[in-house]
Structure formats: C-alpha cells, structure tokens
Amino acid sequence: xxxxxxxxxxxxxxxxxxxxxxxxxxxxxxxxxxxxxxxxxxxxxxxxxxxxxxxxxxxxxxxxxxxxxxxxxxxxxxxxxxxxxxxxxxxxxxxxxxxxxxxxxxxxxxxxxxxxxxxxxxxxxxxxxxxxxxxxxxxxxxxxxxxxxxxxxxxxxxxxxxxxxxxxxxxxxxxxxxxxxxxxxxxxxxxxxxxxxxxxxxxxxxxxxxxxxxxxxxxxxxxxxxxxxxxxxxxxxxxxxxxxxxxxxxxxxxxxxxxxxxxxxxxxxxxxxxxxxxxxxxxxxxxxxxxxxxxxxxxxxxxxxxxxxxxxxxxxxxxxxxxxxxxxxxxxxxxxxxxxxxxxxxxxxxxxx
Numbered sequence: 016x017x018x019x020x021x022x023x024x025x026x027x028x029x030x031x032x033x034x035x036x037x038x039x040x041x042x043x044x045x046x047x048x049x050x051x052x053x054x055x056x057x058x059x060x061x062x063x064x065x066x067x068x069x070x071x072x073x074x075x076x077x078x079x080x081x082x083x084x085x086x087x088x089x090x091x092x093x094x095x096x097x098x099x100x101x102x103x104x105x106x107x108x109x110x111x112x113x114x115x116x117x118x119x120x121x122x123x124x125x126x127x128x129x130x131x132x133x134x135x136x137x138x139x140x141x142x143x144x145x146x147x148x149x150x151x152x153x154x155x156x157x158x159x160x161x162x163x164x165x166x167x168x169x170x171x172x173x174x175x176x177x178x179x180x181x182x183x184x185x186x187x188x189x190x191x192x193x194x195x196x197x198x199x200x201x202x203x204x205x206x207x208x209x210x211x212x213x214x215x216x217x218x219x220x221x222x223x224x225x226x227x228x229x230x231x232x233x234x235x236x237x238x239x240x241x242x243x244x245x246x247x248x249x250x251x252x253x254x255x256x257x258x259x260x261x262x263x264x265x266x267x268x269x270x271x272x273x274x275x276x277x278x279x280x281x282x283x284x285x286x287x288x289x290x291x292x293x294x295x296x297x298x299x300x301x302x303x304x305x306x307x308x309x310x311x312x313x314x315x316x317x318x319x320x321x322x323x324x325x326x327x328x329x330x331x332x333x334x335x336x337x338x339x340x341x342x343x344x345x346x347x348x349x350x351x352x353x354x355x356x357x358x359x360x361x362x363x364x365x366x367x368x
Contacts, residue, residue: 032052032068033052033053033054033070033087034087036050036052037051037052037080037083037084037087038084039195039197039198040080040084040195041195042195043074044074045074047076047077048074048075048076049074049075049076049077049080050072050073050074050075051072051073051074051075051079051080051083052070052071052072053070053071054068054069054070055069055070055071056069057069059071145185147178148178148181148182148185149182150168151164151168151175151178151179151182152179152182152186154167154168155179161175161176161179183206183210183214184214186202187202187214187215190202191214196251196254196255199254200247200250200251200254201247202214203217203250204243204246204247204250207246208243211349212353216353216356216357216360217250217253218353219353219354219357220253221246221249221250221253222350224249224253224289224290224293225249227283227286227290228290228293228294228297230282231282231294231297234301235297235301236315236316237311237312237313237315238300238301238304238309238311238312239315240312240314240315240318241314241315241318242315242318242319245315248297248300249293249297252289252292252293252296253289253293257289260288260289260291260292261288263292263295263296264288264291264292264295267279267295268280279291279294279295282294323337323338323342354366
C-alpha cells in the first residue's frame with residue numbers, strides 16, 4: 016500500500032499532538048514539500064517518538080497536505096465538540112496549568128486543549144535549554160515578578176535580570192533555527208507584547224520601516240484589523256525572501272503606471288530596499304484583499320480606541336489627559352532607551368542623550 020494511502024487509512028486514530036504539528040505546515044527538506052505527522056504503532060517503524068507516542072513523518076505535496084489536514088480537521092473538530100459536550104475536564108488537569116494559564120482560561124475562555132498544545136511547544140523548547148535558564152523561564156512564566164523569582168530561587172534581582180536575558184537569547188536562537196515562518200513571527204510579536212522589545216532589536220528596525228512608510232500607512236491600516244496584524248505582516252516581509260527584494264522593486268517599476276512609479280520614486284527611491292519592498296508587498300496585499308471581496312474597515316482604529324478607553328476608565332482619567340501625561344511620555348522613554356541600546360549593541364559606544 017502506498018504510504019500516502021496508508022496515511023489516509025490512519026485518520027480514524029485522531030491524535031491531538033499530531034494535529035498540532037500538522038497545523039503548523041512545517042516545510043520539509045525537499046522544496047515544495049511539507050512534513051506530515053501521524054500516529055502509528057511501534058511495529059510500523061516510526062520516524063519519531065514523543066514520549067511514549069510513535070509517529071510516522073513523511074514529505075507530502077501541498078495538495079496532499081491539504082487533503083490530509085482537511086480530514087484531520089473535520090475529525091478533530093467533531094471529536095472535540097463531542098468531548099466538550101460529554102466530558103468535563105478534571106480538576107487535576109486544570110490544576111496542572113500554571114497560574115498564568117489558569118488566568119487565561121478565566122479571562123478569555125481559552126480552550127484547555129489549546130493551552131495543552133502551547134505547553135507541548137514550550138516543553139520541547141525548554142528541553143533544549145540549560146537547566147538554569149530553564150528554571151528561570153519556568154518561574155517567570157508562572158506570572159512572578161523578577162523580585163518574586165529572585166526570592167523563590169534565592170538569588171538577587173540583578174542575577175534574574177542578567178540570566179533572563181541569557182535565557183531569552185537561547186530561546187530566540189532555538190526558535191529562529193527550528194521554527195516555521197509563523198513560529199518566528201509570533202515569537203517576536205509575543206516578546207514585544209510581554210517585554211516591549213523584540214529579539215535582535217527588530218522592534219527598532221520595524222519602527223524605522225513604519226516611519227518611512229508614514230505617508231502611505233493610513234490607507235494600508237484600513238485593510239488590517241489590528242496594529243498587531245500589520246506589524247506581523249511587516250515582520251514576515253522583513254524576515255523572509257529578502258533575496259528577492261531587488262527583483263520585486265524592478266518588476267514593480269517596470270509594470271506600474273506612471274503615477275504609481277512617480278510616487279514610488281519620490282518617496283522610496285532613495286530609501287533602503289526593505290522599505291520599498293514592504294511598500295510594494297503591502298500594495299499587493301491590499302489588492303489581493305480587494306480581489307477576494309474584502310472591504311476597508313475602521314476596526315484598526317476602533318480596537319485601539321477601545322483599548323485606550325478601557326485603560327482611562329480604570330485610571331479615572333480623560334483620554335487626552337491619559338495620552339499626554341501617561342502614554343506619550345512612556346512611549347518616548349521606551350523608544351529612547353531602545354535606541355540607545357541598539358546604538359551601543361552595534362557600535363560599542365554610548366549614544367548621547
């Protein structure tokens with residue numbers, strides 16, 4: 016029996032871990048192919064083991080991946096729907112979640128299975144770190160402050176800060192080496208949300224790109240539902256296919272109408288290639304969304320306004336008061352700090368204030 020057909024026959028044995036990995040659509044070593052995991056028995060000569068579970072891993076074409084994953088998706092959803100209506104998650108399982116994960120369950124009603132799959136990724140990643148780095152990240156992941164972590168591990172807060180930076184670098188190296196495109200982009204974004212910075216000073220570089228796109232940024236924002244989606248989209252441009260930038264710019268200028276060509280040359284002609292390429296790719300994405308029937312929306316701005324409104328109500332402040340007294344000074348202080356760190360990292364010198 017061909018291996019692909021045999022894989023289809025395995026679909027009556029749904030496995031959440033395999034589904035989790037397959038959903039990532041990890042590229043295989045062969046160009047144009049993707050890895051596909053499926054549970055098997057020990058006598059089937061498994062390719063990998065995760066704990067006591069055995070899996071076959073094969074390379075499939077994109078068409079084969081879509082067929083396999085659609086079958087898995089249907090079974091996963093049907094199985095999950097049945098379990099949610101018939102089985103209650105035991106208190107023991109809930110208690111095994113970290114306090115931070117439990118809070119996510121309470122605040123956002125995140126599915127228990129989603130948290131389990133996230134934990135699988137986290138366990139695999141932590142398993143590749145030195146013991147000390149792993150311990151610090153585990154303590155911090157429970158929602159502790161640096162001082163609380165220092166008290167628990169009986170070290171100084173300065174030691175926690177230094178070790179946390181080292182551990183974060185280990186995590187960055189692991190994700191950038193082993194992660195998919197989506198893994199890398201989301202890792203950078205989550206780091207920014209949680210720590211107000213991205214690995215390798217990418218937040219500074221992305222800000223540079225956004226500032227250079229300022230004259231065209233407002234029209235683009237109407238085609239993205241949030242600031243986060245826009246930033247993640249630009250991150251994808253920034254990380255991948257950089258070797259194609261010059262060709263993309265050349266093709267754009269060759270095929271653009273006179274007005275578009277003049278606009279590009281006026282605003283981006285003397286900018287770094289990454290700025291011009293991000294502009295071109297955003298234009299293409301905007302056109303793509305139009306072509307599939309999507310429409311402009313102000314959700315980008317309403318989501319920001321809603322978030323600020325919630326903060327001002329909690330602080331009992333007016334919006335203008337909050338922006339001028341809290342938000343703008345904080346952003347300026349954070350930005351200046353990151354610029355000084357960026358400058359020192361690449362020049363070895365301190366940037367004068």
